[in-house]
Amino acid sequence: MKFSTSTHAVRIRRTFEMLKSQSYEGVSGVLCIDSGVSGPVVGMTACTHGNEPAGLAIFAHLLEDMDICNTLLRGTLFLVVNNVGAANLFFDLTAQGKDTSVARYVDINMNRLPKDVCTNDADTRYEACRTRELLPLWKRFDYGMDVHSTTMDIEPMIISKGDSYALELARGFPVRKLVSHIDRVQLNTPVFAFYGGTHAQVCAIEAGQHEKDTAYVNATMCAKAFLQNAHMLSGTSHTQITEYREFFIDGSVVFDDVSYDFVTLFQEEECVREGQVLATSSIGLPDVRAPFEGVLIMPSTKRGSEKIMGEEQSFISRPMRVRRV
Numbered sequence: 001m002k003f004s005t006s007t008h009a010v011r012i013r014r015t016f017e018m019l020k021s022q023s024y025e026g027v028s029g030v031l032c033i034d035s036g037v038s039g040p041v042v043g044m045t046a047c048t049h050g051n052e053p054a055g056l057a058i059f060a061h062l063l064e065d066m067d068i069c070n071t072l073l074r075g076t077l078f079l080v081v082n083n084v085g086a087a088n089l090f091f092d093l094t095a096q097g098k099d100t101s102v103a104r105y106v107d108i109n110m111n112r113l114p115k116d117v118c119t120n121d122a123d124t125r126y127e128a129c130r131t132r133e134l135l136p137l138w139k140r141f142d143y144g145m146d147v148h149s150t151t152m153d154i155e156p157m158i159i160s161k162g163d164s165y166a167l168e169l170a171r172g173f174p175v176r177k178l179v180s181h182i183d184r185v186q187l188n189t190p191v192f193a194f195y196g197g198t199h200a201q202v203c204a205i206e207a208g209q210h211e212k213d214t215a216y217v218n219a220t221m222c223a224k225a226f227l228q229n230a231h232m233l234s235g236t237s238h239t240q241i242t243e244y245r246e247f248f249i250d251g252s253v254v255f256d257d258v259s260y261d262f263v264t265l266f267q268e269e270e271c272v273r274e275g276q277v278l279a280t281s282s283i284g285l286p287d288v289r290a291p292f293e294g295v296l297i298m299p300s301t302k303r304g305s306e307k308i309m310g311e312e313q314s315f316i317s318r319p320m321r322v323r324r325v
Helices: 007-021 054-065 084-095 125-137 213-231
Strands: 032-033 041-046 074-080 142-149 159-161 176-179 202-208 243-253 260-262 279-281 294-297 314-317 321-324
Touching: 007 054, 007 074, 007 084, 007 213, 041 054, 041 213, 054 074, 054 142, 054 213, 074 125, 084 125, 142 213, 202 213, 243 294
Parallel strands: 041 074, 041 142, 142 202, 159 176, 176 243
Antiparallel strands: 032 074, 159 202, 243 314, 243 321, 260 279, 294 314
């Protein structure tokens, strides 16, 4: 996958180089913006996966277009490049005109962190060390938003922590799709699970497809509305959504052997029946079947040796329900 050569891409690269040179309390890739007025601590995090630069588009907009260092009304805003190492690899590969999909992480998926990552100092893999380095900062967040994008050209979505949505903070997002409970089902621990304390309000967004400018626009609109809803930025969003399509994740598809492949190219939100064969093995291992009637969310399009083993090939939601606010 090649990175866009659009104006967005130039701004994003410039913003990354600036953020990479910043540090806060000795932690690189962090910019702290303090309004000087009492208020919440908000963290916006980019590049948890290095090849997903939509969060950097947010930072570019806030810094260059909104002059956020001088227009933040209250509280403290942290702009954080979570996975500096992988993002650096992404931009190096971009400059060489090479496939950037390998820049998702350096050693391990930073959105599938081991349960003991915070206490296991013997784990010296890059993302594990980076997590322990960022953890004290993440814990300060009262509100947090982790920004992602997808390989498929699918509708943007808000992803909740458990099934609790802070929809008052998402008011004005250009997003109608909610995905809940995914962090309870996925393998290991997503990075936003470490944000804030018990009462912190956090979410992730999937802004759109990696290389599309629409993902950068979606991410920027979400971030601006997020700060406006927290009364940290003036104005209100013109986007008003009162009805959301919610997908409660209650299962996943994980292949135990590389011989498995999906029986067809499943589409996002494709409905499946309980017991339906989803994948077969080329060496005769038991079929993978849908555990219940539901909907496939983010099914992988990769086949054969291209598959990412040790990760979910798809999530399975209970039938879609409508949530009104």
